[in-house]
Amino acid sequence: MSRIIVLSTCGSLREARRISRDLVQGKLAACVSIVSVNSCYRWKRKLVNEQEWLLIIKSNSQTFLKLKRRIVELHSYKVPEIVSLKIDKGSRPYLRWLDSELAQ
Numbered sequence: 001m002s003r004i005i006v007l008s009t010c011g012s013l014r015e016a017r018r019i020s021r022d023l024v025q026g027k028l029a030a031c032v033s034i035v036s037v038n039s040c041y042r043w044k045r046k047l048v049n050e051q052e053w054l055l056i057i058k059s060n061s062q063t064f065l066k067l068k069r070r071i072v073e074l075h076s077y078k079v080p081e082i083v084s085l086k087i088d089k090g091s092r093p094y095l096r097w098l099d100s101e102l103a104q
Helices: 013-025 061-074 092-102
Strands: 003-010 031-043 046-060 083-086
Touching: 003 013, 003 061, 003 092, 013 031, 013 046, 013 061, 046 061, 046 092, 061 083
Parallel strands: none
Antiparallel strands: 003 046, 003 083, 031 046
């Protein structure tokens, strides 16, 4: 089973917490860390700088499609960031815990 980190940003802490809780309760994520970030991007031909809340979602590739669909369902953004990165290596006890939290 391939473990992954999924990144997504939210426009408010409230939304970030709501999405995080839903993903963990639904066993689509073992853990979600929420970090305040300042983002600079172009949207509708305008340069935007604003505070966002980055979700660092620990999951696995088997749940990715369900996780992605759930983020889209819950998210307020028209085009939410949903990016998956493979976890190449890690602490064995942590990775065992991650696997056990995602076991269906």
